[in-house]
Amino acid sequence: ENQGHFCIFSLRFSQDSKEILGGANDGRIYVYNREAESQGLSISAHNYSDVNTVCFMDETTQILASGSDDGLVKVWDRRELKEDNPTPVGQLAGHREGIAYLDPRGDGRYIISNSKDQSIKLWDIRKFTPKNDIYKFTKEVRNQNWDYRWESVPTAINMQKDKGHAEGDTSVMTYKGHAVLQTLIRAHFSPMHSTGQRYIYTGCATGRIVIYDLLTGHIIQDLDGHTACVRDVSWHPYYPCIVSSSWDGSVARWDYNASEDDTEDEDFKREDDKDCPRLRNPPKRRCRM
16 A cells, blocks of 8 residues: 655755755665656665665766665666666675765765764775675674664674774775764765865764864864754855754854964854853853754
């Protein structure tokens, strides 16, 4: 009776806004043409695992990426896709749990994935994972038996935080220090115009905004002010400010506060409380929308 019914978990507009890319709980990817008001593509992408996140790799809209509860990031070329037998041009494996979010750098080469294994990974899609290693990681994901929405992180996953790359992990870099619990928390590259995409920033289940240095993997800012999970954050493409949305019912704006002593220190503070200390001391008030 549910034939033809599905739930969309992720939506992305194409650069020209003519198409919408969607990922759903039936394991499929959908592309809708807004001008023709019709479905342009529907493929079985992740074998009935929830497709939590999708994206266009660049402005050409020909290369797509999808991330699922199977722990894989798959890359698709629409010019070669056949709906009756869809085959990705490559797959990226290294996470030990499902993928929560994908964000492309926009250059057609690099992409980051935020995962329920409590890590972000940076990938170069010119280096895909061999099939034998894909099987190893997907088997490990299938053996996980916890639910990130209401359970704490298993000890086995926490123990991986202090370890380096697992054998077969083809990611370029791994970033650890934030928590992915309760919901599909999002992570992004910082803007090109104002930062040269020098950072990766993410929400956190502990109510923080965590900013990593892209090259070193170190946490260079830890913004604490929300009292519940921060699901999404957005860094303005031109102005030095970040907006965060949280399960505490607030939307907050964080403004850059340049240090007079060290111009390389990039500190943000809450815009809605001018007297609040920078970083880890939460403000007394929050702006609400």
